[in-house]
Amino acid sequence: MSLTATYRLGTRLFWRDKSMLFASVITPVGLAVGLPTLMRHVTTGGVADAAAVAHASLSILLAITAFMNITVALTARRDQLVLKRLRSTRLTDGQLLLGQIASTATQTVALIVVCTVAVRFAAGVPLPANPLAFAAVTIAGSVVMSLLGAAYTAVVPRSELAAAYTMPVFLVAAVAAGAMGPIPVPSWLRPVLDLLPTTVVVDAVRTGDLVVPFLTLAGWTVAGLVALRWFRWEPRRS
Amino acid sequence: MTAIEVHGLRKSHQGFEAVKDVSFEVAEGEIFALLGRNGAGKTTTIEVLAGFRRADGGTVRVLGLDPHADRAAVRRRTGIMLQEAGFFPDLTVAQTVDTWRDFTSAPRPRDEALDLAGLRARAGTKVRQLSGGEKRRLDLALALLGRPDLLFLDEPSTGMDPEARAATWDVIRDLAGQGTTILLTTHYLEEAQRLAASMAIMDEGRIVASGGMAETLAARSGRVAFRLPAHVDPGALPLPVTVEQGLAVCRAEDPDLAAQTLLTWAAERGLRLAGLEVRTATLEDLFLELSAR
Numbered sequence: 001m002s003l004t005a006t007y008r009l010g011t012r013l014f015w016r017d018k019s020m021l022f023a024s025v026i027t028p029v030g031l032a033v034g035l036p037t038l039m040r041h042v043t044t045g046g047v048a049d050a051a052a053v054a055h056a057s058l059s060i061l062l063a064i065t066a067f068m069n070i071t072v073a074l075t076a077r078r079d080q081l082v083l084k085r086l087r088s089t090r091l092t093d094g095q096l097l098l099g100q101i102a103s104t105a106t107q108t109v110a111l112i113v114v115c116t117v118a119v120r121f122a123a124g125v126p127l128p129a130n131p132l133a134f135a136a137v138t139i140a141g142s143v144v145m146s147l148l149g150a151a152y153t154a155v156v157p158r159s160e161l162a163a164a165y166t167m168p169v170f171l172v173a174a175v176a177a178g179a180m181g182p183i184p185v186p187s188w189l190r191p192v193l194d195l196l197p198t199t200v201v202v203d204a205v206r207t208g209d210l211v212v213p214f215l216t217l218a219g220w221t222v223a224g225l226v227a228l229r230w231f232r233w234e235p236r237r238s
Numbered sequence: 239m240t241a242i243e244v245h246g247l248r249k250s251h252q253g254f255e256a257v258k259d260v261s262f263e264v265a266e267g268e269i270f271a272l273l274g275r276n277g278a279g280k281t282t283t284i285e286v287l288a289g290f291r292r293a294d295g296g297t298v299r300v301l302g303l304d305p306h307a308d309r310a311a312v313r314r315r316t317g318i319m320l321q322e323a324g325f326f327p328d329l330t331v332a333q334t335v336d337t338w339r340d341f342t343s344a345p346r347p348r349d350e351a352l353d354l355a356g357l358r359a360r361a362g363t364k365v366r367q368l369s370g371g372e373k374r375r376l377d378l379a380l381a382l383l384g385r386p387d388l389l390f391l392d393e394p395s396t397g398m399d400p401e402a403r404a405a406t407w408d409v410i411r412d413l414a415g416q417g418t419t420i421l422l423t424t425h426y427l428e429e430a431q432r433l434a435a436s437m438a439i440m441d442e443g444r445i446v447a448s449g450g451m452a453e454t455l456a457a458r459s460g461r462v463a464f465r466l467p468a469h470v471d472p473g474a475l476p477l478p479v480t481v482e483q484g485l486a487v488c489r490a491e492d493p494d495l496a497a498q499t500l501l502t503w504a505a506e507r508g509l510r511l512a513g514l515e516v517r518t519a520t521l522e523d524l525f526l527e528l529s530a531r
Contacts, residue, residue, distance in 0.1 A: 008340065081323045082324040082325065084290075085325070085380075088318045088323070089342065090314045091341050092310055
């Protein structure tokens, strides 16, 4: 019951924050639908290229709507002492974080579904052949990226810096998954980029192989949960 | 029954020892005031009692439980008005209360909570448009939602206008009348004196005076002050006085008797004691006396 309360709160606040909606809904959806559509109609690569970009664009949605959004929202609420107030209720710390993570992950999954359907019509990219596997891996990816975003707030000193701090994460995630087109990376870096949670989700959607992606996501889940130990509920007083 | 027991509490943060050795007890159903200047350690003490911070030393029992280890159990029975805490600026007052009702078991109905805080008329207003005093009242409404057995009020009436402050005092008194234990910090001495039956004064992390409000004040001297008539040598007065900014001040255990003595002496000489002021000891006197040390 308390978990659904924090879930509802997180969802309500997600859709109410007008300035964040532009950053965490319009921009990523625009990219995730626009890039494959451009690919389909402007280049000669046809549906295959459009599909590759559409799959890679999942990394953008995961990095922005899940990771950046939760990092910005939680640091803002931390610095405005809203988290402190929430903690004065009977909600436990776990319920507060889990409800928020579940809510952010849900919005991310919803946008992934919207984009997947949109590129079907705008760029002719076929719908996932195995919808269950697609759902499983995008849901898992959204949860892991929301969890990591919540843990990442510990390194963000002030809420005004939250968006800037998540920018490198977004760039690395998008480049690693190929959402920015073919950008050459050093060969030693490739295996590292292939282990990013965003990359494994894109790979799973692309290849249909689920074992390695799920093992990798499990590893990131453990890392995220451990990192939550350093989660700060109040701004640093200095 | 004792609602709060604190023995030898110590708490530092970031190398600064905010609370050094604090002990006090609050009986069930009592209003207890924790007084002190800014930085005296009041808020840190409340934050330990409410389970936000773990004590570095000493023992703390709240409703018989360890507030840090048994935080969930303590939270269910306590309400807290933090000195500083944020709201969601884009929610209205009613939406804020509804959101908090979601987090509370068996909460008061929304309108009941708004009425207690005198905010019914502002239900549709966004929190960002509230005045400081109104935000304080919203704070109070949220703290009262769960009908707590124990209420922590950290500077409850700061920023309120006199009318809202008086209304808040009535609410606090009513709650205590119904058996709620209340620990409040304030630097409005009048607030403490009007509400609290017991108190402790903190200074630099320690308790420098404590006890029942009436007894503590009764043990302090009262004060008679008047403008010293022209050409009167203070030494000629029948009672010892000090002259403070043109005012002759006489401190006496029984200020009424002292005033009578002085007036009789003046009448016999055809003198007037202009601006005569007689008062029993107030918290303010006690405060000034302690801080002068």
